[in-house]
Amino acid sequence: MTQIKKVAVIGAGTMGGGIAAHCINAGLQVVLLDTVPSSLTPDEEQRGLTLASKEVRNRFVKAGLERIKNARPAALFDPQSIAKIVIGNVEDDLALIADADWIVEAIIEQLEPKRALMEKIEQVRKPGSIVSSNTSGIPIAAIAAGRSEDFRRHFLGTHFFNPPRYLYLLEVIPTPDTDPDVVATISRFADVTLGKGVVVCKDRPNFIGNRIFSYDIATTVGYALRNGYTVEEVDSLTGELIGRPKTATFRLLDLVGIDVMLHVQRNLYEALPDDEEREALKIAPEIEALAAKGWLGNKSGVGFYKEVKGASGREFWHLNLQTMEHEPPKKPRFDLVGKARKIENLPERLRFLIDNADTDRAGVFIRETMLRTLAYAARRIPEISDSIVDIDRAMRWGFSHQLGPFEVWDTLGVRKTAERMRERDIAIAPWVEEMLAKGGESFYQRDNGRVVGVWNPIESRYVEYTPPEGVLSLDDLRAQGREVARNHSASLIDLGDGVLCFEFHAKVNAIDPLITEMGWKALELLQEDRWVGMVIGNQSSDFCAGVNLGVVLMGVMGGKPEESAKFAKGTQDLFFHFRTCPKPIVAAPYGRVLGGGVEVCLAAARRVAAAETYMGLVELGVGLIPAWGGCKEFVRRHVSPHVKTPGADPLPYLQQAFETIAMAKVSELGAVQAKQLGYLMDDDRIVMNRERLVAEAKKEVLLMVAEGYTPVPPEGEPVYAIGRRGIAAVNAMVYGMRQGGYISDYDMTLARSLAYVMCGGDLTQPQWVTEQYFLDLEFEQASQLIQQPKTQERIMAILQTGKPLRN
Known part of the structure; x- marks a missing residue:
């Protein structure tokens, strides 16, 4: 089978540009071409350009780049990656597609222009390269009529749905001449590399x-x-x-x-x-x-x-x-x-x-x-x-x-x-x-x-019925009797090969006492020899919307604050035990991953994330701070390592980590941005097809076992606490934001509480402390904040309207 590493897209309109952008997202080499204008714009005439000017000849393709750049929702995982797209036009630069493994035509929806382009493509394409047309209705076989046998054997339709990054379906339309191996190759590539759900259609109007x-x-x-x-x-x-x-x-x-x-x-x-x-x-x-x-x-x-x-x-x-x-x-x-x-x-x-x-x-x-x-x-x-x-x-x-x-x-x-x-x-x-x-x-x-x-x-x-290869369905495993334990909010499922799955299935997968209870059950089972590791994953619309705020508020305002405190402390302890578990735990986040959902991922030994994963520690929006290890993990991961470099000043790294949490930054562009914000680490994997996520996370567990997983010591690792110097610097920044009218008085109170925790408290000198020291600070500050009327107002607003209150 052809290995697809380089893709050429011809047609830089909305669809062609979207396909090119998504191929860049998938880490492929991409060439994007378009036609040459037949007339000058008034601006080009005024600037003295001619139809021979390269700027004019590439006008359409550059406009396509602008569409990609400004697309909403975003077409690219990383806006900077647009620089990787090589551009040109079909008259001057067709040679750029000569070494492409897959050539995608996405020009005007008219038969004759498509046929004419196929004739040009045939003159330069390398033998064995796959050529496809992205059309929503023109007969695929008619587009390749008149081309050579080799061309027709490697030609088919690939109908993306708009926008290509977000819509899961890809219709693959072979003709009677298409080689079955080509259909298999493009289908597998689209599934695994592009993250698409592939359906093979007959060559009929508008397909399926x-x-x-x-x-x-x-x-x-x-x-x-x-x-x-x-x-x-x-x-x-x-x-x-x-x-x-x-x-x-x-x-x-x-x-x-x-x-x-x-x-x-x-x-x-x-x-x-x-x-x-x-x-x-x-x-x-x-x-x-x-x-x-x-x-x-x-x-x-x-x-x-x-x-x-x-x-x-x-x-x-x-x-x-x-x-x-x-x-x-x-x-x-x-x-x-x-x-x-x-x-x-x-x-x-x-x-x-x-x-x-x-x-x-x-x-x-x-x-x-x-x-x-x-x-x-x-x-x-x-x-x-x-x-x-x-x-x-x-x-x-x-x-x-x-x-x-x-x-x-x-x-x-x-x-x-x-x-x-x-x-x-x-x-x-x-x-x-x-x-x-x-x-x-x-x-x-x-x-x-x-x-x-x-x-x-x-x-x-x-x-x-044969399920797709490389896909694990938790519901199917449940139906096969592989559910090991269950309560109303969570389950433990046997994924096979000694790998356990800790599945949330509460409303919006918000963490509640029943999820915490099942987490402790999971740790108990992991002590048994038959289990080699665990995946934290589920298959809902979103991985986890954070803590169940209704449960928290009900305890505090219902006169039972000790119950809320017990739940909060128990979940914090659970996540720390996940972090120090002797066996590898891999989190499999996707969709919305907020607050406590991020913290359970940070507690795992590794993460295998879907490309469309939107992570954020958003606790300040509801009048709290991360209290299940989020503050501690950001300091441990993004501040402590720099202290080990002689002469390095950890303060800028602390300020950056603080800003991410204080401003409730969410990786709105997906998992790539989650790495940039520090929610995911460099060695965490990104999976393009979410349907494969749990199976890939299971593979990661088994790989870690095979490589000889070295667990974190039971007491954790030393974490660097900057102390008063950091508090002063961060509070000065917060004060400036308040003076500028960017935050409210209560926002400033919350930010100072966060600064206190992330700096390790009121220490006169910087020093290394234990992870538990940071966890105790988190719990102490969160316990104080939940008692504040303005925090309770914020939580109530979220529960009633779904929108944050800036009081």
Whole structure:
């Protein structure tokens, strides 16, 4: 198989630039090219440039670099890495792609320009290099028509979803000429190196994801228009309520761009003359009218929603689809929805909504639109795919649906749902009828929740389900009876090969007394010979949102401060025992990792982090300081080592560490920035594909064991305490910030408390102290702060509004 180290991207637009940026994120060599302008801008003319000037000839590609640089959300893990992208244009610099292992075309969505570019690429590409087209709808085989056999064998489609860094799905589209080894190579590379969820599609219009999504959107919008549902009502019914993102339907169209949606729908309508639902894809006149007005959504500032300054501040007015005027928000209320929202479990909630649909027009809307999309997805087999698993993955990975269409259908009951479809004259795919006739009651066969088999529509039978190689599912292991211990908030799971997993599963994985209790149980088990080490990891939306503030506040304000103190001290002791554990402990953070979530990671011997990991010690925002080892670890890691260098002044390093915590800095750009901020160390690994995180953390444990892990001494290691000199310097900096109006009086109080701890207290002379000495200072200061009314106000504000209070 080809080893991909150098990537060339041709087309520096939004998509091409995003692909190039993500390849840089993955540590690859990247060349980015674009076309040459055919005319000068007024500014270029004024500056005396000509069409032969290099600056002019590279104008488009430089504009692409600017888009990468200014992209929001950020396209790059590290803004400085943009300098690694080599740029040029396709007329002067095509030789730059000659040694590329993978060449990605991402130019204008028109067949002839793509074909012309393929001819140029063939003249310079090295034998064996892979060439792909990033297109959302043009037939892949048509793009490579006329090229040599070797070119066609190494050519395929790679459809990234925008933005490429963040959206997990990558559709790989081979042609009849594509070598299967090329499909395997690009799929494995995209999975492991780029961190993508790969679905192999057939070369049909809009492939899998956009084909189903386009129909779903068209059906939803069409039903709303025909039956008088408002924009606000539709969005309240098609978002998180049914397991989809908050953007729901119309907010999503505003985000994507109404012009983009129209372009996709028109192309799809033209490309599908034989689709039985073709007329459903026709664009409604109301939507055409929006585009005619220039109301294109977020990019134009107005679409289905318009931001308005109201009496209460910023308001989002929704479009009245009948009058075509925007109206103030009304917050739709449906009795059925109110009851459904009390059901946390999504499958149970969906069954409740559909089973009770006739009681409420909200239920009718959900049922009538959902049934049509489910049936349509089934009828697309075998046209767009032979696999129900791939269709479900495409919708989950590409559009952040919690369940794919066949998973939803299973949830509702296949036979019961099919009957509801028949009652409405919704055509059911023959293969579904055949499955039901043979006694198949579900698309997926499950054993205690674990998928063990899946219906194969082509073979008309159940086939064994094989999980992706190199991926560990904690839920699957649980279903196999590998859960060693469990309480309401945490579990211990056997990962195999003697590796234990300490899993949080509380709400937002906030640390509470039950998690602490399970942590002590984990340490007890690790004393047994059968366990060689442990992973601290879970598979939720976020690794850990910090301490459960409700538990802390309830103890203090409920007249039982000793219970809060016992929990706080017990968790601090637990984390220190993690740090000094004789066997290696590896943390596997991902997503949001805040406060105590960071501290449990700092306590581990090593960390294997997902690329999209956003870490921060944010305790000062709730009127506290890190008290589970966070202050101590920052001093130990980022101050103490510099004292060992003769003549080095540790104060600047202390000030930098202090600023990170005092300003609650979060690695908003991901794990690379977490290393720069000091939350991760240089030898901590970053994994691009989060699905592989627990498995990779397990590998790290076994590697550390094989290398002969040397544990930290039971008493820890010496930590350098600067003492009064540091306190004076840091407090002077804090005072300046207060005088400048950057922080409040209470912020200054908190910062001084933090300075006191990080400097090792009121020591007259710098000295080396124990880790426990620092831990005692943390606990002492945090115990005092939690009693302060202003701290309690901050905690209450977070619990009630989710927003920090600066009192």
